[in-house]
């Protein structure tokens with residue numbers, strides 16, 4: 274074998290799908306493949322990023338009770354979500370501009386999620402339109418709605434999502450202003466994307482990503498085409514604040530949406546029992562407990578710290594989902610033990626996409642499924658649906 278073939282083989286093993294054994298591997302590989310400004314956009318959080326860290330720390334502090342010598346031969350990790358059997362109890366959280374990680378963006382994610390039996394929640398800020406994404410997937414999709422822009426914009430997004438067959442609407446409430454993402458400011462990460470003197474060298478070192486960028490669609494909020502057309506490149510946060518965010522929104526807007534949307538309605542970005550009660554009183558069928566992956570503020574606790582208080586407040590009236598810091602299947606089992614219907618996650622699939630496109634996302638989802646199955650076995654449990662607080666260490 275020639276040296277060049279050996280080098281090629283080693284390089285493939287270092288950054289190919291086969292090298293992904295954990296979500297952390299997908300993160301490492303995506304770091305090697307993406308320009309710094311893009312990797313930081315995905316990995317980073319708001320301000321001092323304390324809430325990014327808190328999400329992981331609070332999950333790490335939860336421990337489970339193992340149980341042995343029970344028959345665990347017939348294991349099943351599936352659950353019912355709003356009456357539908359769901360193979361994987363992990364929802365791919367809405368995360369905008371996936372085309373920045375891979376030219377196939379959300380199309381690749383929708384296909385991979387469909388094959389894994391997971392629900393993909395498509396962002397308002399997706400890189401492909403919500404119709405294009407629905408077209409490639411005959412599987413389960415939710416649509417995430419920001420209350421951005423004029424009333425007609427919001428109404429038209431709701432209508433389009435309904436027409437395209439989205440099963441549930443997820444209204445994200447935690448962006449009355451966009452958080453200060455300091456890494457984006459330092460890197461000159463902007464919309465529209467500009468390669469600036471400060472990021473040119475690093476970007477040129479990622480020729481594959483650059484080729485993908487040139488080959489792929491423009492990096493924009495595709496479903497909002499014609500609405501946010503600002504040409505003046507500024508940080509993604511400033512751009513979104515200037516072009517889209519509407520700080521006048523209240524719970525009354527949610528009541529209006531409830532009247533218009535006939536399928537399950539969820540509210541994402543809840544961190545307190547009071548807001549969870551507001552959401553359910555306004556008509557939500559589900560609550561996604563989330564601090565936006567620490568991307569909005571850095572002064573709030575980790576999701577696992579507040580989760581059970583929210584389950585106690587509204588768990589008897591709505592489905593409660595856990596979102597933030599999920600990196601392993603055991604984290605999903607912990608969320609269930611704390612009272613979640615299922616868990617959601619953003620960076621995990623985003624890193625998979627950057628590391629290996631559609632196959633990378635599929636690999637990440639396979640790892641999570643295998644982790645959940647193994648964790649069930651070690652807890653002496655056969656069914657994910659039977660996981661409850663008895664599985665918690667204390």
Ligand SMILES: Cc1cc2nc3c(=O)[nH]c(=O)nc-3n(C[C@H](O)[C@H](O)[C@H](O)COP(=O)(O)O)c2cc1C
Nearest residue numbers: 315366367368369396445565566597598618619620
């Ligand atoms: C790159 C990126 C973009 C995101 N865009 C959105 C979005 O458009 N809408 C939304 O509700 N949340 C968005 N989020 C937050 C995720 O939905 C989710 O709350 C967060 O990723 C959960 O934390 P985790 O990444 O640790 O799993 C985004 C997250 C990331 C990483």
